[in-house]
Amino acid sequence: MLSHSQTPEYRQTVTGGSREILDRVGDKWSLSVIGALRAGPLRFNELKKQVTGISQRMLTLTLRYLERDGLVTRTMFATIPPRVDYALTPLGFKLLKPVCELVEWVQENSAEIEAAQRSFDEQTVPVPLT
Amino acid sequence: MLSHSQTPEYRQTVTGGSREILDRVGDKWSLSVIGALRAGPLRFNELKKQVTGISQRMLTLTLRYLERDGLVTRTMFATIPPRVDYALTPLGFKLLKPVCELVEWVQENSAEIEAAQRSFDEQTVPVPLT
DNA sequence: CAGAATCCAATTCGATACTG
């Protein structure tokens, strides 16, 4: 549960203290969740629908991490049944720009990347599994 | 060993086919290795020195992935002892721009992020470990 | 020198069941 494991020192290489956010960017679901919140606040189950494939557990965890990093707010309404809204903070919105540029770069260059992967894969003879 | 495991469909959410590169950006060592190669080609053991803390195994794996994605070239010299040079491809250099911008964004906003983390951590009472 | 192979520990994630 949000294990406060201390960051090993070697993570300080090159990327400096930015490891934690890079981990967020690189992890399995954060970008999808942030993307889903672009258009405005969503409730837990709305998010779960939009981010196809995510489990309840991972949605909860991802939201907690994003909240901890100050990228997402969590607003509870003490109604019955309970209702919780998630929304991007100004910081979360600002993060969108560099992240989108990176994603766009990848999309623009995906043809070249995939070509490289194919040519790599064919000379690295796939080991027969027999 | 470079398990050619097929990417599960759910990874196609929001980030589209760019998952593989995002994984590369987010993984533990790729950015450090790319950063080390910025100034020019390096040999295996030179890289190992510059990227403090990386194990032989992870350096090998990371380089293979980067090579497969077309971001790094591997040049072998059939000398004794053998010598292998790694260098960024033009594609690898181009990736540097959006990645650096992201890293810079994080650095510029690290104060705000860390403040958010601290305030989150103190209201989420740390469970005593006794 | 530049790795490949093996083994093991830690982390991550999904499925399922339960709750205020």
Place this chain on the structure above:
DNA sequence: CAGTATCGAATTGGATTCTG
């Protein structure tokens, strides 16, 4: 509705040993 708790499987990474 919006979670929490628990478990097991898969993935990831480190340490060590061996090799052309």
